[in-house]
Amino acid sequence: MDGERDGTDGDGTGDDGTSAEGPGDVLLGIVAAPGTPADLATRLQADVTADLQRELPAARWRVEVLSDGLVTPPADDSEVVAAARQRMLAHDWDLTVCLTDLPLQVARRPVVAHASPVHGVAVVSVPALGAVGLRARVRQTLVAQVRTLLGADPEDPADATGGRLHRRLRELSDDDEAGGDGVSYTARVLSGNLRLLAGMVRANRPWRLAAGLSRALAAAVATGVFALITPDVWRLADAFGPLRHTGVAVASVAGIACTLVVGAELWERSSSPRARKQVVLFNLATTATIVIGVATLYAALFVLSLLAAAVLVVPALLAGELGHGVALGDYLELALLTSSLATVGGALGAGLESDEAVRQAAYSHRAGGTAQP
Structure with a gap:
């Protein structure tokens, strides 16, 4: 019964032979600026969780929402990323997407969103998504940014459960903290x-x-x-x-x-x-x-x-x-x-x-x- 519930064979080995255990948890934190971004994040929490579970099933996804402006305008994107990184560490999240009401720029060009995979943080500018179909656009962009943070090529939506994404998800969900000194x-x-x-x-x-x-x-x-x-x-x-x-x-x-x-x-x-x-x-x-x-x-x-x-x-x-x-x-x-x-x-x-x-x-x-x- 346990093997069926965890998606493993009777001997505890997964269908792909890669693990004796079921997928671990990956915590995504959505930090949203007060107002429209926070309202959208709260309403989309369940939908984004379901989307991630469907598209990236190598982990059990948990999504938490935090309303926080992070920075005081005017502020550039690097300040938002640094502040979001601090929230991520404080809340023990694995990845973070920030919904901001500030404009974003990359190489002095306005963009909807960008991600810093090394920080594990992505930033989405809600105003840049327009006024029509905003909820659907934010939902789609959130999931796309998570894939980008995991190392996916935005131009290539290929096999989300294998290759780099699979390894990265397993790495994030591995909480093994065996003893030993820092070195x-x-x-x-x-x-x-x-x-x-x-x-x-x-x-x-x-x-x-x-x-x-x-x-x-x-x-x-x-x-x-x-x-x-x-x-x-x-x-x-x-x-x-x-x-x-x-x-x-x-x-x-x-x-x-x-x-x-x-x-x-x-x-x-x-x-x-x-x-x-x-x-x-x-x-x-x-x-x-x-x-x-x-x-x-x-x-x-x-x-x-x-x-x-x-x-x-x-x-x-x-x-x-x-x-x-x-x-x-x-x-x-x-x-x-x-x-x-x-x-x-x-x-x-x-x-x-x-x-x-x-x-x-x-x-x-x-x-x-x-x-x-």
């Missing part, structure tokens, strides 16, 4: 969720991090130019061996990464057992995003330093300072040290960035709605 638990989460983590990092587009941090980028370039024309730096680059160059490079990347994570308070904490795994994944994705972004910056600075050294540093002048003939290896060493010092300068510039600027650079919100003209 061992993090290692288990990492080893069991590498594919999910890779998708979260890819969604953040870490290679675009430096472009969004103007002060850090300006400080890095200025430091690099100064270092490149300093004879003392030439001699240090020549005296450093491979091990020292590597150590300085790693330390410079780690320095700016720590500055960004700590300075902008990107590291999350939660005492809730249910939220523990998603907080660990979020922190791992954040760290990987920042490190990859800074490493990309370092690589770009190295290429620019090498080109600038070839143009600005005359071989005869460099040889006179070093006391021996110069070759390509000497220019490579100079470019390495220049890049490391420039990256350290970038860390100083990163300290001047606002928390909001760092968050916008680190996290990419994936559009998940129809753009409005």
